Amino acid sequence: MKLFALMKKEFHRFFHDPRLIVTMLLPGIVIFLLYTFLGEVIHTEPQTYDYKVYVQGEAPAVTSMIEAAIEVGDNTVEWLPLEDIDAAKKEVEEGNATAILTFTENFMQFPENSAVSIVYDPMDEAGSGFYGISVAVLQEIGMKFSILSEPLTSDENIGREIMQQILPFILVCFVFSACMSVTLESVAGEKERGTLSTILVTSAKRYHIALGKILPLACISMLGALSSFLGVALSMPKLMGLSVGMLGGYTFGSYILLLLLIVSFVPLIVALISLISTASRSVKEASAYTSVLMIFVMVISLVTAFVPVIGDWAVVIPVLNAVIFVQQLLAGTLPVWQSLVSVGMNLFYTAALVFAMTKMLSSEKIMFGK
């Protein structure tokens, strides 16, 4: 009853103050608009390419149509006869050649039984540009032949690689800043204004007061983190010049595991900041300490970028376990035991922090010391 009233008060404070809601959701919206705008600017600049394409098989009518389409945009194309397919593929991979175009025998005479294959590197802008033009020309011809595309790197892999490198760090950053913006004011602010003491003279138990702060603040922080995270996740493909579909190669289970992680990670960060806020005498003091904590968290979340192999012991290190969790999840190599232990450890640390905050709320030196 008392815990419910305390939680309700925090929610009421947040959801009845339009400024707080806007402050919480605005970063996500701004990030989305800004990144999308940047992506539009970066990827719509007109560029010219000198394509170098290996050709195997006879289809001069088709190649001349492709050439005509390519030269419309001031691009040039050099057709080279294919002698060694492996050497040519290597050249494409290294960016020395644009693509390999292979027509089956008697391509023009028997289109129904024919096929054309295009080997290209989708990470290379010229390669993906050539692929797009070629497919458009081949489709325009209207004959019933097969078009076989052979990307040297799969779109899904590209998406995953980007996600693996950037998203864990971004996730930690946004979770932390969302938690900080809500928690600092709510705990240290109340302490500074003397409104927390007013609750302490009631018969509410100290752990109810601690939980009454941490639980609703964690829910509110999750909304903020989710807004920022969605802003990044949805605008990132545009910024990178990829399609949203490339980032969708994850199973429903992956998303559930990610959700579990967030549900355990956000209360941990909120509890950590709440503890600092409770120990501080003012919002200013709490901000200073939390900034130091933020630097620690950022450093830990970047450890994996510099240390390629980290042992299983990392599951017990908060923040680091979350970063590794997200990386392995995105790579599709996350063991179930590791995910459950990480979530369990986060919840354990949160419980320990709630206990410590309860002790602090009972300490007259911390609550009433000058």
Add this chain to the structure above:
Amino acid sequence: MSEEIVRAEGLKKTFTLSKKQQKIEKTGETRRIAVNDLSFSAYRGEIYGLLGPNGAGKTTTLRMLSTLIRPDAGDAVICGHSVVKEPAKVRDEIGFMTSELKLEGFFTPDYLFNFFGAMHGMEKGAIERRKRELFAKFGIDKFAEVQVKNLSTGMLQKVSLVIAIVHDPSVVIFDEPTNGLDVLTAKVVTDFLAELKAMGKSVLLSTHIFSLVEKLCDRVGIIFDGKMAAEGPLEEIAKGDLEKSFFDLYYNVKGEML
């Protein structure tokens, strides 16, 4: 004599002096005794005043009684519950008011009344009945839905007082009730204290204002340097002039004139 409702026995509280405080006070002492072996009793339906200069230990005593801080030695029993052993039960028996306890400006008196009622474990129906009664009595009903930050000082003080007694406590403890208030707001508070007494509540207050004690208190305890210098019914202590008696006592105890 009526029923004893507060009994303090041998209360003692010591604080550690920081290096900064030691430097300011030019002392090598690392600890300061704020309250030293303080004992007194207050009775049902009476107003008890703790009178003393600044730094005498009045606020520390009231904080111990309200369970915000724990005595180093001694104990106090309020309505049969020990402040040391049963602090949560004591908190349900008392209403504590001090200028250091504030209400969040974002909320309305109506919301805060409901919230603090719930904090004291009251049922919804009981909170509503109590709210209707107190809001009407103190003229808060018209301002029930105005955010606390937009209330006048007087109205804010009324709201604070009413919220302190939301759970109908037997004992109401006020630390420096009129300190820093303008004459109008101070009258709101003194009228409120008289009203509480009329309602049969016991009130414990700390003050350094003689007129407030003379006007309201039935019993008085005079504190110097954390020790009880004199205690008893107002007439016995004041002997017709409280201010003169206070300074005579001060001279006797401290050996110096002010």
